[in-house]
Amino acid sequence: MITLTHYLVLSAILFVIGLVGVIRRKNLLMLFFSTEILLNAVNIGFVAIGNFYADLTGQMFAFFIIAVAASEVAVGLGLLVFWYKKEGSIDLDTLQRMKG
Amino acid sequence: MEKYVYIALFAPLVGSLFAAIFGASPKKLFVGIVTSGLLFVSWLASITLLMNVHGEHTIHVKMMDWIAAGGFDLDFGFMADQVSIIMMVTVTTVSTLVHVYSIGYMDHDKGFNRYFSYLSAFVFSMMILVMSDNFLGLFIGWEGVGVCSWLLIGHWYFKEDVSTDVNPAISPSYAANEAFVMNRIADLGMLIGIFMIYWHLGSLNYDVVFANIGTLSGGTITAIGIFLFIGAMGKSAQFPLHTWLANAMEGPTPVSALIHAATMVTAGVYLVIRSNEIYMLIPNVGYFIACLGAFVAVFAASMALVNMELKRIIAYSTLSQLGYMFVAAGLGAYWIALFHLMAHAFFKSVLFLGAGNVMHAMDDERYINKMGGLGKSMPWTMGIMTVASTALAGIWPLAGFFSKDKILETAFAEHNYILWVMLWMGAGMTAYYSFRLIMMVFFGKKNYGAEKHPHEAYTFVIIAMLPLAVLAVIAGFFEHSFMHYVTQVLPEYHPHVSTGTFIFLLVVTLGIALSGIALAIIKFSKGNFDDFFRKIGVHKVLSNQYFIPQFYADKIVKPYGALSRLAWKIDMKIVDATVDMIAGVIYKTGDKARWMQSGNLSNNLRWMVFGLVILLLLAVIYRPGM
Numbered sequence: 001m002i003t004l005t006h007y008l009v010l011s012a013i014l015f016v017i018g019l020v021g022v023i024r025r026k027n028l029l030m031l032f033f034s035t036e037i038l039l040n041a042v043n044i045g046f047v048a049i050g051n052f053y054a055d056l057t058g059q060m061f062a063f064f065i066i067a068v069a070a071s072e073v074a075v076g077l078g079l080l081v082f083w084y085k086k087e088g089s090i091d092l093d094t095l096q097r098m099k100g
Numbered sequence: 101m102e103k104y105v106y107i108a109l110f111a112p113l114v115g116s117l118f119a120a121i122f123g124a125s126p127k128k129l130f131v132g133i134v135t136s137g138l139l140f141v142s143w144l145a146s147i148t149l150l151m152n153v154h155g156e157h158t159i160h161v162k163m164m165d166w167i168a169a170g171g172f173d174l175d176f177g178f179m180a181d182q183v184s185i186i187m188m189v190t191v192t193t194v195s196t197l198v199h200v201y202s203i204g205y206m207d208h209d210k211g212f213n214r215y216f217s218y219l220s221a222f223v224f225s226m227m228i229l230v231m232s233d234n235f236l237g238l239f240i241g242w243e244g245v246g247v248c249s250w251l252l253i254g255h256w257y258f259k260e261d262v263s264t265d266v267n268p269a270i271s272p273s274y275a276a277n278e279a280f281v282m283n284r285i286a287d288l289g290m291l292i293g294i295f296m297i298y299w300h301l302g303s304l305n306y307d308v309v310f311a312n313i314g315t316l317s318g319g320t321i322t323a324i325g326i327f328l329f330i331g332a333m334g335k336s337a338q339f340p341l342h343t344w345l346a347n348a349m350e351g352p353t354p355v356s357a358l359i360h361a362a363t364m365v366t367a368g369v370y371l372v373i374r375s376n377e378i379y380m381l382i383p384n385v386g387y388f389i390a391c392l393g394a395f396v397a398v399f400a401a402s403m404a405l406v407n408m409e410l411k412r413i414i415a416y417s418t419l420s421q422l423g424y425m426f427v428a429a430g431l432g433a434y435w436i437a438l439f440h441l442m443a444h445a446f447f448k449s450v451l452f453l454g455a456g457n458v459m460h461a462m463d464d465e466r467y468i469n470k471m472g473g474l475g476k477s478m479p480w481t482m483g484i485m486t487v488a489s490t491a492l493a494g495i496w497p498l499a500g501f502f503s504k505d506k507i508l509e510t511a512f513a514e515h516n517y518i519l520w521v522m523l524w525m526g527a528g529m530t531a532y533y534s535f536r537l538i539m540m541v542f543f544g545k546k547n548y549g550a551e552k553h554p555h556e557a558y559t560f561v562i563i564a565m566l567p568l569a570v571l572a573v574i575a576g577f578f579e580h581s582f583m584h585y586v587t588q589v590l591p592e593y594h595p596h597v598s599t600g601t602f603i604f605l606l607v608v609t610l611g612i613a614l615s616g617i618a619l620a621i622i623k624f625s626k627g628n629f630d631d632f633f634r635k636i637g638v639h640k641v642l643s644n645q646y647f648i649p650q651f652y653a654d655k656i657v658k659p660y661g662a663l664s665r666l667a668w669k670i671d672m673k674i675v676d677a678t679v680d681m682i683a684g685v686i687y688k689t690g691d692k693a694r695w696m697q698s699g700n701l702s703n704n705l706r707w708m709v710f711g712l713v714i715l716l717l718l719a720v721i722y723r724p725g726m
Contacts, residue, residue: 023706096699 007048014041028080028090032073039069101152102161105180108145108188109227111138112195116220119213127212132203135216139199139223143192149185155588158182160233167236174304179233182586183438187230187370190442191363193571194449195223197564198358201453204561205354205460215255215352222248226363230370235294235304238371242335243287245364250280252359253351272350279344286334286341290371293327296320310377318382325378325385328371336368336422339396343649345419349411353456356411361418361452362445369425369441376434376590386430393426394511394522399646401529405536406633406642408467410455413537417492418448420526424507427519433510433593435586439579440503447491447499447572453565454485458541461554468540469628475542477554480562482542484569489538491572493531493613501610502576506595508609509602513595527609531616539624 014037021034043062050058084090115138119131153159158181166176180188199219206212225244232238254276261271270278298304300320301312313321332338337345348360359365372379372389379386400419407413421444428437461478462471475482491498494505504527511520556562587593597605623629633639644650696707 019709023702023709026702092702093700095701 004048004052007044011041011045011048014038014044017041026092028083028092028095031092032076032080036069036073039065101149101159101180104145104148104152105159105161105178105231108142108149108192109178109224109231111142111145112220112223112227114138116217116224119217119220122213123217125213127209129203131213131216132199132206135220136196136199136203139192139196139220142223142227143189143196146185146188146192149180150189153180153182153185154585158589171302172298174234174236176237177233177305178228178231178237179306180231182589183370183373184230186438186442186582186586188227190445191223191226191230194362194445194568195219195226195358197568198354198449198453200564201357201456201561202352202354204558204564205456206352207558209352211255215252218248218251218255219355219358222252222359222364226367229367233306235297235306235309238374239290239294242290242331242367245359245367246280246283246287246335249283249348249359249364250276252355253279253348255352255355256350270347270350275344275347275350279348282341282344283334286331289327289329289334290331293324293331296324296327300324306374313378314381321378322382322385325375325382328375328378329385329389332368332371333392334368335371336365336426337419338368338392338422338426339399340648342396342400342419343645343652346412346415346645349409349415353411353452353459356415357449357452357456360415362449365418365422366425366441366445369422369429369437372426372429373434373438373441373590376429376432379429380432380591383432386432388430390427390430390511390516390519393423393428393430394519394526395423396420397423397427397526398522398529399423401526401533403642403645404533405529406630406639408469408643410459410466410468410471410537410541411452413468413533414448414451414455417451417530417533418444420530421448421492424504424523424526427523428507428510431510431514431516432591433507433595434590435583435593436503436506436510438586438590439582440507442582443491443499443503443572443575446568446575447488450484450565450568450572451488451492453568454481454488457481457557457561458485460557462548463552465548465552468537470547471541472544472547473542474554478542478556480556482538484562484565485542486538487569488572489534490617492534493617494527494609495531495613495617496610497573497576499572499575502579505606505609506579509595509597509605510593512601512605513597524609524612528612528616531613532620535617535620536624536629539620540628544624 018034018036018038018041021037022031025031025034043065046058046062046065048058050056050062080090083095087094112135115135118138119135122128122131149159158179160177160179162175162177164176165173167174199216202215202219206215209215222245225241225248227241229238229241229245232241254273257273257276259271259273261274294304297309300316301309303309303312316324334341345360345365349356351360379389397420400416400423404413404416404420407416421440425437425440425444428434428440457478458471458474458481459465461474461481465471487498491500494500508520508523508527511517511523620629623632630639633642641647696703698704
């Protein structure tokens with residue numbers, strides 16, 4: 001029997017994976033992947049809890065997040081391509097224009 | 101009629117604002133003309149009111165609700181009763197002519213436009229002061245004239261503050277501050293008086309206050325009377341708050357004529373006259389006012405006896421005459437005080453304006469022992485000043501005779517013979533120093549170098565002075581109509597003396613005035629008479645103003661300065677140090693944490709995660725309601 005706890009544990013594990021990816025990775029493309037994992041971890045949480053309370057709001061919100069994530073990736077990838085054409089690299093450490 | 105009240109009140113304000121537009125630009129003649137014109141309009145409105153207000157038909161206008169907070173309800177209201185109107189007419193008459201005079205006097209001044217802006221603002225404040233129908237409005241005007249006085253005394257603020265060896269007088273900016281601070285002390289007293297009135301009566305409107313003042317206990321009324329009079333003492337420069345008036349002579353001479361002779365300094369007298377219903381209930385305070393007035397009348401006149409500065413002599417004379425007014429007001433002869441106030445405004449302002457002509461002609465020379473023989477080159481000024489001095493000395497048939505004689509008569513009729521003797525002596529001294537001044541300035545031998553070429557003032561300046569001189573001559577003849585007019589609101593008062601006594605008093609008073617004049621003329625036509633005072637050993641005391649300014653400087657200003665410096669140190673060590681420490685801690689924290697902002701996105705992301713973890717932990721640890 002798969003209970004709410006299982007879903008939430010999965011969500012937490014995915015979230016931690018995403019978080020580690022955000023911290024460790026230097027490649028911008030990998031960062032986008034990590035961000036997607038983070039968002040989907042949250043989505044699982046929303047859907048699971050929404051189902052548990054028999055409330056559609058959680059699932060609706062998950063759809064919102066999917067839509068926002070899609071547009072975010074579209075814009076982000078566009079910028080990424082532009083940046084690559086300009087600098088020849090998508091390494092995070094090369095993006096240092098605002099050092100205080 | 102209401103519109104005339106507004107015109108009289110606001111025409112000077114319009115003039116002031118108009119002149120202020122050009123405040124920073126070079127001299128523009130039309131600024132002077134426009135402000136003078138608006139003052140003339142104000143004068144016309146005042147005269148119209150004078151013609152139309154009589155009996156019970158006083159005008160009361162409510163401009164707007166002013167303050168309505170809790171139980172405190174006050175209108176911004178004005179009234180034109182007989183006393184206000186007399187003050188309005190006096191103020192606008194003198195100030196219109198002084199404005200015209202100033203166009204000539206300030207001809208070469210860089211601050212010409214600024215000067216006119218201040219001068220008109222002063223008239224506006226003075227109008228508020230005399231027209232307000234409540235104590236708070238009066239206080240607003242009271243402070244307004246104080247500010248304008250400060251601005252105008254300090255008109256030449258850029259003059260250096262030199263040591264007293266070089267210039268025994270002080271700098272205009274110092275004088276302005278002194279006047280302001282001195283008035284602040286007195287205003288505190290007045291404010292307390294106003295608070296007390298409100299506290300006990302719940303209103304500040306004259307009508308309400310005077311109708312109910314009798315319900316208070318004697319002690320309270322006495323306290324109110326005393327505190328209000330403290331305010332009057334500051335504005336009217338009565339002892340011991342008198343030192344600022346002589347120093348205020350550092351301002352331009354027309355300012356001295358308008359503010360420090362004719363109008364502002366009489367505001368204290370006006371306050372006592374206006375509050376007559378309070379002072380009538382407390383004759384003891386009234387008696388004290390009269391005694392102080394008589395003391396100042398003699399005290400100030402004695403300082404004028406030996407002083408060498410042209411304007412200071414006249415300033416002391418103003419002080420002394422204010423003392424006379426307070427004697428009359430203190431003894432309950434309010435209409436006589438008001439009458440002397442009006443007459444004095446005319447002859448004293450024209451005396452000052454004459455002094456301004458003389459100083460202008462002598463390249464701003466201020467010492468009369470460096471003048472002499474100016475009568476030939478300035479006949480008109482000499483004539484006008486002689487007339488004004490004669491009026492001041494109280495010689496029949498000039499204005500001063502009627503008003504001053506009435507005050508002496510009052511003192512005698514009230515059986516205050518000591519007061520009478522003091523005033524009588526004061527009258528003698530007044531006559532002496534006035535004509536000492538005339539003799540030393542206009543007659544005798546020349547005491548100035550050939551590099552100076554005294555000349556008569558512009559014709560229009562002389563013409564502006566003439567109406568005042570004429571009023572100084574004829575004002576006395578309006579005594580009866582004046583009395584009938586103002587006693588419609590003021591209590592009637594007639595000194596009761598028998599005809600024989602009356603004639604005796606008349607002869608004695610005229611006698612001492614004439615002998616004062618004669619003494620001055622005879623002695624100074626032969627040479628300087630000041631040595632007489634040196635011989636009897638009072639010259640030093642008198643010329644140092646009884647060492648009072650010195651005493652204030654040593655015994656009050658210095659300890660206060662030391663105390664202030666001590667307080668400043670405490671402030672620096674404790675209050676400032678605390679504030680600085682807080683700022684320092686925040687600054688240092690920021691400085692230490694700067695390395696976090698490396699600009700590396702990866703680092704930033706790590707910090708973000710770190711922050712998120714902390715927030716999550718906090719959310720777990722701190723759960724309200726669990």
